[in-house]
Amino acid sequence: MEKQQKSRHLVLVMLPLQGHITPMLQLATILHSKGFSITILHPEFNSPNPSDHPEFTFVSIPDKLTKSQLSDNDVAGFMQSLNKNCAAPLQQCLNKVLASYGHIAAIIYDTLMFCAQAIADHLRLPGMTLRTSSATTLLFYTVFPELDEKDFISKIESPELEALQLQRFRSLLSHNPTEAMVEVRAAFTNAVMSTSAIIVNSMEFLEQEALSKVKKLVPAPIFTIGPLHKLAPTVCCSLFTEDDKCISWLNNQAPESVIYVSFGSMAGIDKQELIEAAWGLANSELPFLWVVRPGMVGSSEWIELLPNGFRESVGQRACIVQWTPQKQVLAHAAVGGFWSHCGWNSSVESICEGVPMLCKPFFGDQVLNTSYICNVWKIGLELHELERGNVERRIKRVMVDMEGKEMRKRAMELKKDAVVCLMKEGSTSCCLNDLTNQISLSSV
Numbered sequence: 001m002e003k004q005q006k007s008r009h010l011v012l013v014m015l016p017l018q019g020h021i022t023p024m025l026q027l028a029t030i031l032h033s034k035g036f037s038i039t040i041l042h043p044e045f046n047s048p049n050p051s052d053h054p055e056f057t058f059v060s061i062p063d064k065l066t067k068s069q070l071s072d073n074d075v076a077g078f079m080q081s082l083n084k085n086c087a088a089p090l091q092q093c094l095n096k097v098l099a100s101y102g103h104i105a106a107i108i109y110d111t112l113m114f115c116a117q118a119i120a121d122h123l124r125l126p127g128m129t130l131r132t133s134s135a136t137t138l139l140f141y142t143v144f145p146e147l148d149e150k151d152f153i154s155k156i157e158s159p160e161l162e163a164l165q166l167q168r169f170r171s172l173l174s175h176n177p178t179e180a181m182v183e184v185r186a187a188f189t190n191a192v193m194s195t196s197a198i199i200v201n202s203m204e205f206l207e208q209e210a211l212s213k214v215k216k217l218v219p220a221p222i223f224t225i226g227p228l229h230k231l232a233p234t235v236c237c238s239l240f241t242e243d244d245k246c247i248s249w250l251n252n253q254a255p256e257s258v259i260y261v262s263f264g265s266m267a268g269i270d271k272q273e274l275i276e277a278a279w280g281l282a283n284s285e286l287p288f289l290w291v292v293r294p295g296m297v298g299s300s301e302w303i304e305l306l307p308n309g310f311r312e313s314v315g316q317r318a319c320i321v322q323w324t325p326q327k328q329v330l331a332h333a334a335v336g337g338f339w340s341h342c343g344w345n346s347s348v349e350s351i352c353e354g355v356p357m358l359c360k361p362f363f364g365d366q367v368l369n370t371s372y373i374c375n376v377w378k379i380g381l382e383l384h385e386l387e388r389g390n391v392e393r394r395i396k397r398v399m400v401d402m403e404g405k406e407m408r409k410r411a412m413e414l415k416k417d418a419v420v421c422l423m424k425e426g427s428t429s430c431c432l433n434d435l436t437n438q439i440s441l442s443s444v
């Protein structure tokens with residue numbers, strides 16, 4: 001009994017970015033509901049609010065990140081510093097947790113907090129990883145870049161992978177990578193290849209063929225436990241303050257008439273892109289809800305760079321806010337389309353509400369997600385050039401034209417498939433049971 005009790009403690013190691021904090025806390029909530037007690041170790045930067053989650057123990061790790069590391073656009077450099085700075089304090093913290101609980105069933109870390117795998121190995125504890133993006137990224141950043149052209153082509157011989165047009169991105173990955181990118185990719189690969197389980201916030205039907213490749217090429221079992229936000233719908237962890245007035249504004253709009261625009265928590269645009277986006281939205285003559293984060297446009301505070309005459313021209317047809325309760329927005333009957341940067345969370349959230357997308361990826365996995373949305377699932381259209389005429393035409397194609405209606409139909413089909421995943425015998429429910437069994441077995 002004593003042993004059983006002790007073996008149900010989990011330590012989760014969080015990456016301090018919005019698109020990673022949310023799924024990690026959702027996973028924590030789900031595992032807690034399965035009877036595990038949870039300690040969450042998180043860097044000081046972007047600390048979650050412990051009072052929002054009284055059921056977990058939170059421990060902050062000194063991250064020694066400098067102002068320039070936090071404000072640079074160098075994502076790989078940020079990951080590299082974060083892992084280097086956090087490794088030693090993380091190990092000390094884990095030693096303390098181990099001493100006070102006597103046992104840790106598993107250490108579950110965000111794949112980009114890869115330093116945790118080596119520490120888990122050192123402590124002889126099962127290390128498991130949560131990938132907060134698609135399963136395909138597990139191949140895309142690890143196995144694929146190492147293959148020669150012939151081997152690569154043979155590995156992507158499947159309709160889904162061919163439709164993804166991975167060749168286009170492979171050269172992007174290998175073109176002039178910085179030292180930080182090379183190091184981060186190697187550490188990411190190492191973690192993926194040596195972990196004892198991979199949890200992905202995805203659904204089997206979304207990336208079926210890629211998943212079967214991942215399962216062949218990666219030694220650890222893969223558990224697709226998505227959509228996490230539907231399994232843990234009440235988890236609240238926004239780093240920004242949600243502005244609820246957009247919901248009352250949506251309540252006054254016609255069904256499927258509104259284009260919702262958000263570029264997530266990190267992507268930024270310059271002043272000219274803001275102006276082009278603004279006039280493209282205005283000229284579409286459709287109602288729109290637009291998230292402009294403080295600091296999203298160069299060094300501006302908020303919307304002071306919007307062009308003269310724009311506010312007057314759109315009037316009540318526009319609602320501009322700093323942050324929305326996005327899942328509620330996407331589920332609202334008034335929303336007809338989502339102009340998105342295609343972060344993985346936003347993409348999955350849009351699918352779960354059957355909303356077609358206009359895709360403007362900025363960096364990282366957003367480009368791959370866009371390819372899934374436009375070429376495989378066919379529920380969206382890519383916006384290449386951020387120019388007002390182009391924006392207006394593309395918005396109308398998604399929102400008004402037959403083409404957009406077809407996308408919505410397909411998105412609604414995916415929404416239904418997502419519901420099936422969550423049913424008792426659905427793939428997500430089965431994977432969740434398998435994962436909890438594996439944790440329990442590996443910890444006895």
Ligand code: UDP
Nearest residue numbers: 019264265266291323324326343344345346
């Ligand atoms: N989000 C939100 N309100 C907003 C914009 C975004 O709640 O106004 C949430 C969104 O629901 C998603 C997350 O922020 O869960 C963004 O994650 P994603 O992976 O899409 O992009 P990232 O921010 O990591 O680039």
